[in-house]
Amino acid sequence: MNLLFLLLPMWACTFSLLSITFLARPESTVYPISASVFLSKQNPISQFSSEMEAVSPGVAVVRVVQHQDLNKRILIALIVASTLLGGILLLLLCFWIRRQKILKNSNGKSKHNLEPTKAISLSPIVDRFNSLWMAGKKGSVAVVIEYQLLEAATNNFRESNVLGEGGRGRVYKARFDEKFLAAVKKLDGGGQDTEREFENEMEWLVKIQHQNIVSLLGYCIHGETRFLVYEMMQNGSLESQLHGPTQGSALTWNLRMKIAIDIARALEYLHEHCNPPVVHRDIKSSNILLDSKFNAKLSDFGLAVATGSQNKNIKLSGTLGYVAPEYLLEGKLTDKSDVYAFGVVLLELLIGKKPLEKMSSTQCQSLVTWAMPQLTDRSKLPNIVDPIIKDTMDLKHLYQVAAVAVLCIQPEPSYRPLITDVLHSLIPLVPMELGGSLRVT
Incomplete structure (x- = not known):
């Protein structure tokens, strides 16, 4: 039926062409007797024509010649029109056959990929993301994902699929096919506030691509609810590893130092290589995610701001225990605020305690306040180290990490080092196979 609708205009064009040909032919006019004088001045076409001119006016001869020319024109027009029409019909037929084949193949693939319980596969989305990421391209990587697909992948957001819970909502495990998982x-x-953080995180994670920053795969807007789909980090957050059921038992000294330099690399990228530089503003152990090999990646960019804009109508935000004192008390925000929060995370890795320990219903103890006097005393330092890693490291390395942590948590921002200096201080303490420069014998 579609092909018929395509052909009708072509037939109309052909008939129009023929009509124009007929209408444009010269009229077979019988010249009046007075025109015989003019005709007699023309060269006769043949001897027969000359004889006829002697007997009667040249009207009949002119009419015969004009009819012969007209027949030739009509014949040529018909041949050209039919040739053009045939070529166009052949092209349309080839196009229609090809289109039917493409539709048939796409329908076949769709039926093959659609499973009753899985609805749609995200493989094309993952392939597209991987190709763009590997090519190092900037721009829109995240794709729109249908709400029904998220429902199917999370088993209708079942409790058993909950990976964690934050201030704005929960994080669910989503299985899109047999091989591909996402969060x-x-x-x-x-x-x-929710809308602003959603848009902010979308904006930053689309721009920022780094091996130690979590990758955003897609998003969904469903009514007033917003969804962000990330790559799956199989070992959860650093907070759940340190303070969850396992109490850090899976994290050796070397793994903890590896996590520290991974996050230092992420911050160095934000502070030194982004243009303009970016202040994360919410560095904490729950925003540090770990993959199956304990590679650490920084997440949650809902509060991130560009340097130079952070003091313009920026609401005081962050997590108590990690917020730098100058930001908490005076609202002053710089990249040194991230360095302070990194120092607190380093203390968590070293000591195994939370940034704020609840002492009673009304009192909490700050890890920074409690640990500071002991970090600078070499005789006391080994006694406050997390029992899981106690006596598993070179004491020189322990003293050096403690010294870096002390510098990062200095109350005065100008006394804190740049994150680049922190990174270069920690790299020599991590084995080469874990991303450092230490040669282990």
Whole structure:
């Protein structure tokens, strides 16, 4: 039927062409007797024509010649029109056959990929993301994902699929096919703050691509609820590893130092290589995610700001225990605020305690306040180290990490080092196979 609709205009064009040909032919006019004088001045076409001119006016001869020319024109027009029409019909037929084949193949693939329980596969999305990431391209990597697909992948957001919970909502494990898993953050409640953080994280993670920064695969907007889909990090957050059921038992000294330099590399990229530089503003152990090999990646860019804009209508935000004192008390935000929070994370890795320990219903103890006097005393330092890693490291390395942590958590921002200096201080303490420069014998 579609082909018929395509052919009708072509037939119309052909008939129009023929009509124009007929209408454009010269009229077979019988010249009046007075025109015989003019005709007699023309060269006769043949001897027969000359004889006829002697007997009667040249009207009949002119009419015969004009009819012969007209027949030739009509014949040529018909041949050209039919040739053009035939060629166009052949091209349309080839196009229609090819289109049918493409539709048939696509329908076949769709039926093959659609499973009753899985709905749609995300493989094309993952392939597209991987190709763009490997090519190092900037721009829109995240894709729009249908809400029904997220429902199917998370088993309708079942409790058993919950990976963690934050201030804005929960994170769910999503299985899109047999091989591909992802993490879906569900931002509940709506409101300006939620919308602003959602858009902010989308903007930054689309721009930023680094091996130690979590990758955003897609997003979904469903009513007032927002969803962000990330790459799956199989070992969860650093917070769950250190303070969860295992209490850090899976994290050796070398793994902890590897996690520290991974996050230092992420911050160095944000502070030194982004243009303009970026302040994360929410460095904490729950925002540090670990993959199957304990590679650490920084996540949650909902509060991130560009340097130079951080003091313009920026609401005080962050997590108590990690927030730098100058930002908490005076609202001053710089890249040194991230360095302070990194120092607190380093203390968590070293000591195994939370940034704020609840002492009673009304009192909490700060890890920084409690640890500072002991970090600078070499005789006391080994006694406050996490029992899981105690006596498993070279004491010189322990003293050096403690010294770096002390510098990072200095109350005065100008006394804190740049994150680049922190990174170069830690790299020699990590074995080469874990991303450092230490040769282990």
